[in-house]
Amino acid sequence: MPDWIQITIRAVSLLVILFFFTKWLGMKQLSQLNIFEYITGIVLGGIVAIHVSTLDSPIYFAVISMFIWFIIPYLVEQLSLKSKTFRDFTQGKSRVVIQNGKILEDNLKKEHFNTDDLLESLREKNIFKVADVEFAVLEPNGKLNVLPKRENRPITAKDLGLDIAPDRETQTVIMDGKPLLEPLANISLNPTWLEAELDKMNVSIENVFLGQVDSDGQLTVDLYDDTLAVPSPTQKPLLLATMKKCQADLELFALSTENEQSKQLYKRNSEKLQKAIDQISPYLR
Amino acid sequence: MTVGSQVRTCYASIKSIEATLSILSNQTNELTAREAYKEVESIIKEIKEDLNKQLLLLAREEPQYNQ
Known part of the structure; x- marks a missing residue:
């Protein structure tokens, strides 16, 4: 068999194996890989690269070594799904670096995170002043997650006490x-x-x-x-406008009529309508 | 425009509001929204009935509108 055919066969078959191995190991972004997964990826790639072009070594060598580098990370992953302590060991734990607005220098040191790294990570979250931070956690993948102090957090409908209609996905x-x-x-x-x-x-x-x-x-x-x-869509704004107009009309009738009984009726209904408007307007916005 | 015809217009608008609310409550697939629409629809219904009574009263006072 000519060399070029051998190389083609090796390349294609190893490519297919590599594709399925990485698929079974789970889909993650490169930036989310922990150090172990990262090394596994590189080694699997390296094995393929070497065996595709080295025709001296039999192809099953490649398959064996790839299988070992696949099965161990796979088992580790399965085990860490089951056990919390094992997971902490293999994937690392998140560490608190700022608590109650104070930087915990010891924890920074343990993670080999220097002051510049900390400031840089904070800036990534648009925080330029350490005093604005209430709480910050360094995740195992090296990302810093920050909880700003209450007054520096973006305002929400809950803060304003606004009534908001719930909605589902479009x-x-x-x-x-x-x-x-x-x-x-x-x-x-x-x-x-x-x-x-x-x-x-x-x-x-x-x-x-x-x-x-x-x-x-x-x-x-x-x-x-x-x-x-x-x-x-005009249905909802139109409905709200019509309701408001009717409410105003009823008030006008109440003012213009001289019949006391009618006046009471108009007034009562205009109040009722106002209540209805207040109740429904969050849904019509 | 006499008071009678003004109230009549208002009554028509109220009926249109009720119909739109009923459409919306049937269209939405969010349960709380549906309940809110239904609740307001029942308030509107009460208003409608009141206005209807008033219309009858006015019709007696302004008999030309019965023709």
């Missing part, structure tokens, strides 16, 4: 001019509904590049033809 129901049936079924809608909604907007499905439905069943589309204007 489903993509049209892609490249074709309806996607599974997402539609997820929100218990059917293609007929989709057609009706598109008819209301006066667009044909072939012209829709992307269409999404939010948790309130409102359809928004992006068209291939960017010169066409697409109506944005």
Whole structure:
């Protein structure tokens, strides 16, 4: 057998084996690998590289050594899934480096993390002042996770005491001019509904590049033809406006009527409507 | 525009609000939102019934609107 055929066969077969081994070892980003996984990856690559081009050594040598470098990390991973102590040993533990706003120098030293590293990691999180930090943890993969002090944290709806309507994920129901049936079924809608909604907007499905439905069943589309204007959903803002108008009308009636009984009726209902508006407006925003 | 026709317009708007709320409550797949819509829909319904009574009263006072 000519050499070039041998090399081709070796390259292809080892490539396939390597592909499956790395797949079975679990998918992770390169930056998330711990040091052991990182070395395993390099060694597996090295074994393949050597055996593809070295025709003197039989190919099963490559398979044996790759298998060993696959099975041990695999077993280690399985064991560490089961046992917490084993996991701490193989994958390392996170270490607190700032607590109650104070830097814990001893822990920094144990992780071989110097002051510049700490400042750099904080800057990555957009923190330029150590005094702004309440708590910081150094993760085993070398990343620093930071909890800023209460006053330096971004404000949330909870802080403001705002009422916010809950919502679910948006489903993509049209892609490249074709309806996607599974997402539609997820929100218990059917293609007929989709057609009706598109008819209301006066667009044909072939012209829709992307269409999404939010948790309130409102359809928004992006068209291939960017010169066409697409109506944005008006149902909810219109509803809120109508409610406000009716409320104002009722108040006006209450003021203008002279019949005491009617006045009371208008007043009561205008208050009721105001209550309804307050209750529903988070959902209509 | 007489008071009668103004109240009539308002009554129509209330009916439209009720219908829209019912559409929204059927359309949403979020349970809490559905309940909120339903609750407000029932308030609107009460208002509608009150206004309807008022409309009958006004119709007696302004008989030309019955024709």
